[in-house]
Amino acid sequence: MNSIPTPSVILLDIEGTTLPVSFVHKVLFPYARKALPDLIRDRAGDPAVIAALEETRALGPDREPLDQLMEWMDEDAKIGPLKALQGIAWADGYASGALIADLFPDVPPALRTWSEAGLTLAVYSSGSAPAQRLIYTYTTDGDLTPLFNAFLDLEMGGKKDAESYRRILAKTGWNAPDVLFVSDVVAELDAAASAGLLTCQMVRPEDGTIAGKPHPVAHSMKEVADLFSLPEPAGKAQ
Numbered sequence: 001m002n003s004i005p006t007p008s009v010i011l012l013d014i015e016g017t018t019l020p021v022s023f024v025h026k027v028l029f030p031y032a033r034k035a036l037p038d039l040i041r042d043r044a045g046d047p048a049v050i051a052a053l054e055e056t057r058a059l060g061p062d063r064e065p066l067d068q069l070m071e072w073m074d075e076d077a078k079i080g081p082l083k084a085l086q087g088i089a090w091a092d093g094y095a096s097g098a099l100i101a102d103l104f105p106d107v108p109p110a111l112r113t114w115s116e117a118g119l120t121l122a123v124y125s126s127g128s129a130p131a132q133r134l135i136y137t138y139t140t141d142g143d144l145t146p147l148f149n150a151f152l153d154l155e156m157g158g159k160k161d162a163e164s165y166r167r168i169l170a171k172t173g174w175n176a177p178d179v180l181f182v183s184d185v186v187a188e189l190d191a192a193a194s195a196g197l198l199t200c201q202m203v204r205p206e207d208g209t210i211a212g213k214p215h216p217v218a219h220s221m222k223e224v225a226d227l228f229s230l231p232e233p234a235g236k237a238q
């Protein structure tokens with residue numbers, strides 16, 4: 001008999017969990033890097049761009065904003081103004097058809113099954129909430145955003161900080177023992193567990209993820225369902 005509690009809320013990381021790391025680093029990041037110079041020049045009057053550039057200048061006062069942004073991208077820094085500008089660039093790419101998210105094949109059937117079963121689905125990622133929505137709007141399986149109840153980003157705080165998960169609970173009204181956080185990063189899971197959430201590490205062989213204790217480990221959403229007694233994803237098993 002499975003002694004692991006069954007959650008009513010599934011909180012999902014994106015990169016390495018529902019979407020291959022390669023899509024982020026080999027598709028999204030290069031696209032943003034190429035698009036940012038023109039975006040900054042052509043949308044100089046856009047309030048969102050102005051705000052992001054002002055914050056960039058405040059954080060890196062001795063650098064040209066574009067140089068600072070490029071350096072942050074090289075470092076894969078989880079910094080608000082960079083994420084905001086990347087999100088704007090990606091919105092253009094998705095709208096033009098240049099970008100489309102190819103999720104892991106086990107993900108869409110699981111999301112649909114769990115949503116239909118009445119589970120609450122949400123995302124917590126370092127990418128901005130608008131960028132998260134873009135990923136799930138423009139997928140090879142169609143628009144999946146109606147399946148989600150919330151898109152949470154760095155406004156909640158860093159993903160390796162337990163206080164961020166407490167903020168999420170306060171914002172949403174969820175009870176910690178009812179929430180399962182699924183991520184490929186052990187430090188994020190450690191923080192979530194410290195806040196009382198259930199946790200599961202997604203270990204995708206394609207991404208070379210290394211399993212870490214003490215969190216339950218799954219290699220697909222079907223295995224998540226098996227571990228936590230969730231409804232079995234419909235469609236072909238992955």
